[in-house]
Amino acid sequence: MKQWTKLKEHLAYDGWRKIIVRRYELPHGQVADFDIVGNGPYVTIAAFTSEKEVILTRQFRAGPEQVLTSFSEGFIDQGESPEAAAARELLEETGYRAENIQWLKSRRSSYSTETQHFMLATNCHYVQPPEPDALEDIEVFLLSVEQFRALLHDSKDEAFINIAAGYLALEKLGWL
Amino acid sequence: MKQWTKLKEHLAYDGWRKIIVRRYELPHGQVADFDIVGNGPYVTIAAFTSEKEVILTRQFRAGPEQVLTSFSEGFIDQGESPEAAAARELLEETGYRAENIQWLKSRRSSYSTETQHFMLATNCHYVQPPEPDALEDIEVFLLSVEQFRALLHDSKDEAFINIAAGYLALEKLGWL
Numbered sequence: 001m002k003q004w005t006k007l008k009e010h011l012a013y014d015g016w017r018k019i020i021v022r023r024y025e026l027p028h029g030q031v032a033d034f035d036i037v038g039n040g041p042y043v044t045i046a047a048f049t050s051e052k053e054v055i056l057t058r059q060f061r062a063g064p065e066q067v068l069t070s071f072s073e074g075f076i077d078q079g080e081s082p083e084a085a086a087a088r089e090l091l092e093e094t095g096y097r098a099e100n101i102q103w104l105k106s107r108r109s110s111y112s113t114e115t116q117h118f119m120l121a122t123n124c125h126y127v128q129p130p131e132p133d134a135l136e137d138i139e140v141f142l143l144s145v146e147q148f149r150a151l152l153h154d155s156k157d158e159a160f161i162n163i164a165a166g167y168l169a170l171e172k173l174g175w176l
Numbered sequence: 177m178k179q180w181t182k183l184k185e186h187l188a189y190d191g192w193r194k195i196i197v198r199r200y201e202l203p204h205g206q207v208a209d210f211d212i213v214g215n216g217p218y219v220t221i222a223a224f225t226s227e228k229e230v231i232l233t234r235q236f237r238a239g240p241e242q243v244l245t246s247f248s249e250g251f252i253d254q255g256e257s258p259e260a261a262a263a264r265e266l267l268e269e270t271g272y273r274a275e276n277i278q279w280l281k282s283r284r285s286s287y288s289t290e291t292q293h294f295m296l297a298t299n300c301h302y303v304q305p306p307e308p309d310a311l312e313d314i315e316v317f318l319l320s321v322e323q324f325r326a327l328l329h330d331s332k333d334e335a336f337i338n339i340a341a342g343y344l345a346l347e348k349l350g351w352l
Binding site for chain 2: 001003004006012013016017019021023024033035036058061062063077105106107110114115121153154157158164
């Protein structure tokens with residue numbers, strides 16, 4: 001594949017999210033602008049208790065304007081490792097501490113600068129009430145691995161957003 | 177979970193992508209603005225030939241500024257069904273026609289208006305050269321199901337972006 005030649009870029013929107021407009025010369029000579037969402041690296045934490053329960057959260061989300069189900073997720077702070085970010089976000093959002101946290105893999109995105117890091121947290125124990133950010137209103141709940149596997153491919157569900165992280169965790173744990 | 181009360185919203189950026197700023201009153205009384213990416217519904221097509229090969233594409237992507245690997249994907253046109261969009265995008269991008277196309281499930285997104293529809297295309301046959309959009313520069317390639325399963329959880333790969341669609345297709349086909 002030929003790389004594209006970037007002619008210029010500028011920040012077109014600078015809010016909580018950013019839009020970067022990048023102008024490229026394509027391999028066949030066309031010149032075109034692309035709107036890119038500027039987003040930092042983040043972790044998605046597939047977390048399991050020592051009783052093989054899956055730790056999930058429910059939150060109202062402003063994109064679809066409905067309650068979605070997810071693993072704990074959060075941006076990685078400057079200088080923080082994915083493992084440390086995962087431990088911090090899991091504890092803040094759910095009150096669970098993981099005995100083991102491991103990075104599984106990462107994934108880039110077509111029209112965003114983001115990198116998603118898939119993390120696996122095992123032997124998690126509830127240690128304290130969640131301490132979410134001021135703007136987070138999070139409900140924590142548990143599913144058995146069997147219930148969770150069914151949720152992953154439930155055609156009636158469009159609210160669980162971390163399907164990739166779920167399958168990658170079950171694959172790593174040998175539970176597929 | 178309590179729903180949030182939307183106080184107002186406005187279009188803050190209106191390019192190829194859109195940013196919508198939504199102001200909510202949260203359950204505990206705080207008022208806050210959220211930047212939402214405005215994006216239409218799209219299909220991701222996990223496509224297989226009659227010889228159990230997986231049909232994949234490589235393209236330079238302006239978000240990470242590198243070549244990423246994906247299934248065929250594309251926006252659903254106004255009034256088009258997900259099945260019709262999947263057949264159209266698969267043929268345009270890869271030159272393959274599917275004998276069977278089925279919807280597997282959909283997924284919403286936290287900070288975008290989009291809906292991703294996971295589609296399964298089976299018994300695909302190569303019928304004509306790809307006819308990509310003017311700004312697409314796409315390379316088509318095939319993997320065996322075994323190679324594809326390994327790619328899904330390969331920790332050294334961050335370029336394949338449709339991990340959820342891949343596992344959902346293998347789950348549906350009974351190949352996990």
